[in-house]
Amino acid sequence: NLNHKYDVKEKDWYKKKNTKNMLKNYKSKEIKYAINKLKIENYLINNKKINYTILRLHNVLGEGDFSQKTQKLLAFDVKNLKKKNISKNDFIQFCFKKDLVRIIMKIFKRNKKKVSNIFNIANKKVKVGDFYLKLKKFNNFNKIKKKRNKECKSFFPLPINILLNTEKVRKELKINFSSPDKVFKSICQ
Numbered sequence: 001n002l003n004h005k006y007d008v009k010e011k012d013w014y015k016k017k018n019t020k021n022m023l024k025n026y027k028s029k030e031i032k033y034a035i036n037k038l039k040i041e042n043y044l045i046n047n048k049k050i051n052y053t054i055l056r057l058h059n060v061l062g063e064g065d066f067s068q069k070t071q072k073l074l075a076f077d078v079k080n081l082k083k084k085n086i087s088k089n090d091f092i093q094f095c096f097k098k099d100l101v102r103i104i105m106k107i108f109k110r111n112k113k114k115v116s117n118i119f120n121i122a123n124k125k126v127k128v129g130d131f132y133l134k135l136k137k138f139n140n141f142n143k144i145k146k147k148r149n150k151e152c153k154s155f156f157p158l159p160i161n162i163l164l165n166t167e168k169v170r171k172e173l174k175i176n177f178s179s180p181d182k183v184f185k186s187i188c189q
Contacts, residue, residue: 044116051114053107058122059158061187062097069094070187072157078132081156088129090160093122096183099175106173120164123177128160134180138188 044052061070081088103121169175178186 041118050116052116054118055103056118056120056164057100058093058095058162058164060097060100061094061183063186063189065097069157074135074187076156081128084156086128086156086160088127088132090128091125091163092128092131092158092160093125093163094158095122096178096186098186099123099177103169103173103175106175110173117172119169119173120166121169122164122166123183124180125163126180131180134184135188138184 041054044050044054059067059069061073063070065071100121103119166177170177
């Protein structure tokens, strides 16, 4: 939903300059979902009688990923980056499933009185080229790569240069996101 020139903070989510790349980076069903999610968020934010916690997740990667974006990302043929107008210097960002679970548990365990809040949730941004270079270091990567399917070749499974600023969730919940190596090791098992 966001413009790559900024790591967008929670409070800046609704500014037009931050959402201008949304349409070109998502498929139509994802855009419909995003628009509906924004409507619900607006309702919650504008209804002062409801306490809420809104989690703005990047694409969730990890074991049991129902969208299969983890597998599609692993199986994507790096040789197709240029065909898809993606540079190795472009950025991707995602949310590691285990980090998401830890964050949700922390939110439930907080002892503060009920307060409305919004959190962006994603690991640190990583260059597409660096992502695939690091993946090559893991033994299972070549086995996973061989399981490519047509969908993996037709589109890159994550939005490019759509970045969330996660400073707020790190500070308020005292969360350290998993290191890239831990994420890579987990998704390459």
